[in-house]
């Protein structure tokens with residue numbers, strides 16, 4: 001990030017106390033930090049300490065006549081290579097999503113087409129609230145990059161999502177942003193993990209997918225510079241940092257999330273989506289009958305997300321499916337590629353003896369219009385790296 005101008009907006013959350021360290025590290029990495037403090041941000045860190053660390057004036061008021069004479073607020077945001085909002089409170093996220101302007105920070109955010117990254121920080125209930133999640137979806141659709149938040153203990157004593165990403169994570173995301181990988185400027189969607197299809201509020205139908213391959217793929221694509229939208233069911237793995245995360249439970253939610261993210265340059269469907277859901281899932285727990293009568297579950301088929309996207313009006317240039325097979329792997333996967341209308345299909349044998357589902361390694365065959373290409377057994381992270389490079393080649 002040598003010589004890059006980073007406009008750092010510090011809004012009012014307890015995580016603002018981490019920003020002096022962030023400024024120190026950004027500056028050490030060669031960036032020029034121009035700090036902007038919101039009024040509530042100034043309750044947590046002092047303008048003097050921030051100015052001293054950044055080696056720059058701290059901007060606070062919108063109508064500061066001296067500043068307007070020296071550098072207008074429009075110029076301030078346009079001269080930056082990146083706008084970083086850390087911490088980003090629920091309030092500033094809501095203002096950004098609505099395009100509201102009532103102070104310098106919100107004015108700068110609206111008056112610019114500079115890339116924006118935010119590191120959200122708030123109480124878990126505020127993060128989980130439908131309004132914040134709505135704002136998050138809007139901001140992601142607007143192209144705002146998210147860093148975190150993380151899951152953990154909060155200053156208020158509660159536990160959950162909402163902790164601001166740690167300084168090294170923010171630093172890594174900013175560094176990656178300025179690195180020009182072969183997928184820089186490309187937007188790639190990845191689905192991952194299993195889906196859970198409810199039977200009643202306490203029971204569901206699931207599968208053994210751990211989310212390992214999809215997670216590794218999202219990381220590999222991110223490392224090549226792609227903007228990654230990661231739609232994940234309830235998986236065993238922590239979500240990768242530096243990607244836009246969309247958490248879902250059911251196949252229907254996954255389809256809706258995917259459709260809201262389109263258009264993208266490429267989409268990889270690594271999720272093990274449930275083929276069926278329970279018709280008329282109960283909203284109360286199904287009780288055991290004293291008569292001994294057993295419950296009867298009727299199923300309805302879920303829409304095929306991969307096939308839907310393959311024939312979508314915003315079809316990505318490259319659509320890649322996975323095929324989990326237990327027999328006649330190549331023949332079944334070849335037929336599946338044609339049936340679903342995708343460009344490549346990554347076939348693997350998921351018979352329990354292979355240890356692939358839930359395991360660390362994978363043996364895949366990549367099938368495209370030219371036929372099958374068998375890859376040797378390797379860690380899922382390596383499969384991901386090779387696939388990401390193949391995707392970069394196809395999009396170049």
Ligand code: CTP
Pocket residue numbers: 191251269270271272273274275302303304305306307320321322323324325
């Ligand atoms: N897939 C999807 N939506 C579904 C079902 C599957 O997007 N409702 C995607 C998976 O993410 C994967 C591909 O389709 O990329 C193939 O999934 P797989 O489970 O192997 O195939 P099925 O469609 O379930 O076909 P079959 O049951 O015949 O194996």
